[in-house]
Amino acid sequence: MxxxxxxxxxxxxxxxxxxxxxxxxxxxxxxxxxxxxxxxxxxxxxxxxxxxxxxxxxxxxxxxxxxxxxxxxxxxxxxxxxxxxxxxxxxxxxxxxxxxxxxxxxxxxxxxxxxxxxEKCEEVGTVIVGTVQGDLHDIGKKIVAMMLEAAGFTVHDLGVTVPPERFIEAIREYKPQIVGFSALLTTTMNMQWETVKAIDAEGLRQNVKIFVGGAPISQAWCDKIGADAYAMDALVAVEKAKACVTGLSNMKGGDPALHEAMLEIDRLREEVKASATAVG
Ligand code: B12
CATH class of the missing domain: 1.10.1240.10 (Methionine synthase domain)
Known part of the structure; x- marks a missing residue:
């Protein structure tokens, strides 16, 4: 056991x-x-x-x-x-x-x-992750990638300092349901926004659900740049990613209803946490 x-x-x-x-x-x-x-x-x-x-x-x-x-x-x-x-x-x-x-x-x-x-469960979908251009931090991104793999995703990790065009190339090549950008520096978080814009400009925005994360990233930043989901840690990332390929699989990237559904997951988490604290 x-x-x-x-x-x-x-x-x-x-x-x-x-x-x-x-x-x-x-x-x-x-x-x-x-x-x-x-x-x-x-x-x-x-x-x-x-x-x-x-x-x-x-x-x-x-x-x-x-x-x-x-x-x-x-x-x-x-x-x-x-x-x-x-x-x-x-x-x-x-x-x-x-x-x-x-x-x-x-x-x-x-x-x-x-x-x-x-520990990998049954295959559930494909994810691309990478640390955005200019940023070398990858410990958190590796953890997210590993946890997603354990949850049944095939993960293509593009590495660090990944330029927008590499993300675009990989979206065309691997056809993932989800693409995740990691950024640990306040000076590189803007590259998440640039990458969202580049994916949009290539007409690929609806094809992928965009996740963002990293120490300086917040829900407010995710909202501002038009990403679909923010996850403060790997466990939340897995929960949201699973929702994206199960109940929400028909929703397109960039759909405001998808964004709202991701926020609902956070609200439910908060409720569970609050009731556990009240009982404890
Ligand atoms: C380790 C580290 C380094 C290592 C990186 C090694 C590596 N291969 O990753 C080294 C020594 C190379 C480094 C270099 C630098 N660093 Co540094 N580094 C850190 C440190 C101490 C820990 C980061 C870390 O690994 N945390 C542990 C992981 C598990 O947490 P995490 O990354 O946040 O990931 C979790 C979540 O955020 C989320 N997540 C992460 N990515 C993603 C992606 C998606 C899609 C999703 C959904 C979720 C998600 O899930 C993860 C797991 O739970 C942080 C301090 C900190 N508090 O973050 C500074 C920090 C990020 N570094 C900092 C700085 C300034 C630098 C340098 C500029 C220093 C310098 N003068 O050269 C350089 C930058 C180099 C570059 N161009 O990138 C600053 C940034 C400040 C700022 N405002 O931008 C920090 C915050 C330290 C500080 N307080 O000053 N650093």
Whole structure:
């Protein structure tokens, strides 16, 4: 039986700001057996410290406890890289440290990818993803791609710094139902808009449902540039993508009713979250 641990809760990551060597009490992963909980903390710490070999060792150990690949990505790996982001923002970390932590994430993702693919359900559709032109960030996009694959999509990842014309070429070649743009920089988010405009100018806008994501991206930005869906994380992306190829499959890209249906998914999520908090 796979061991699933709650990764949906919002945790306080304050303890990660201090160099704690010993195992410690936190509110995270409390539903995990003690051995796994401490392994999760080791994974968080080694990503923060940029220790890629040790990180992959601990990932392997966690897998031997039958922790699912999805739990590792959404749990300790997400917590570790979030703290790296905070340190970078506060000038506590500079590029070399961030690059070492990014290497940990990439190596761990490479290790996990075959397992995610093995979890793949029945084929449900085709998606193209890419990080827009000028932007080299790809950890989040890779996670989204992997989660979509696990949910049954065939995913064509175009890589980083993808120009609009490459997206257009790939739409013609792979005929996807969905195309996703990732952008992590405020200076490159505008390329999402340029890419939407270029797809429109080629007469392809109705053929694809456009998803946008990345740290500076919001629902307001998605509305402004005329994309169909915004997802703040991979789980929301999967939920919306599945809706696009099932109940909403007849709707065209750019249809205001599709956009509204995507917002309804967020509203329902919020309601479920609010009622879970009220019960808890
Ligand atoms: C790792 C990192 C790097 C690594 C990237 C390695 C790699 N291969 O990806 C390196 C060191 C190379 C790097 C470089 C730079 N970085 Co940087 N980087 C980060 C950092 C710390 C983490 C990003 C990350 O991987 N997060 C973890 C993933 C899991 O989260 P995520 O990407 O948000 O993805 C999730 C969601 O957003 C969503 N999602 C993401 N994409 C998509 C796509 C779709 C379609 C959907 C639906 C959803 C979705 O789902 C994902 C999974 O849940 C962020 C800090 C931060 N808070 O984001 C800064 C950050 C993004 N970087 C920043 C900067 C400034 C830079 C540099 C310009 C620094 C420099 N002076 O050179 C360069 C830019 C290089 C370039 N041209 O792109 C700034 C951007 C600030 C701004 N206002 O634009 C940030 C915010 C740090 C900061 N606070 O200052 N960086």
């Amino acid at each position: 796979p061991l699933t641990i709650d990764t949906d809760r919002e945790y306080d990551l304050e303890d990660l700001q201090y160099d704690i060597e010993d195992s410690r009490e936190t509110d995270r992963w409390c539903d995990a057996p003690p051995d796994v909980k401490s392994l999760f903390h080791e994974i968080e710490w080694n990503i923060i410290d940029g220790e890629h070999t040790i990180t992959t060792d601990f990932i392997n150990k966690a897998l031997s406890f039958k922790v699912t690949a999805r739990t590792l990505v959404a749990g300790p790996m997400a917590a570790g890289i979030a703290e790296v982001g905070r340190r970078f923002k506060m000038d506590e970390y500079f590029l070399p440290e961030v690059m070492m932590s990014a290497k940990c994430m990439h190596e761990a993702l490479d290790l996990i990818r075959p397992l995610i693919q093995a």
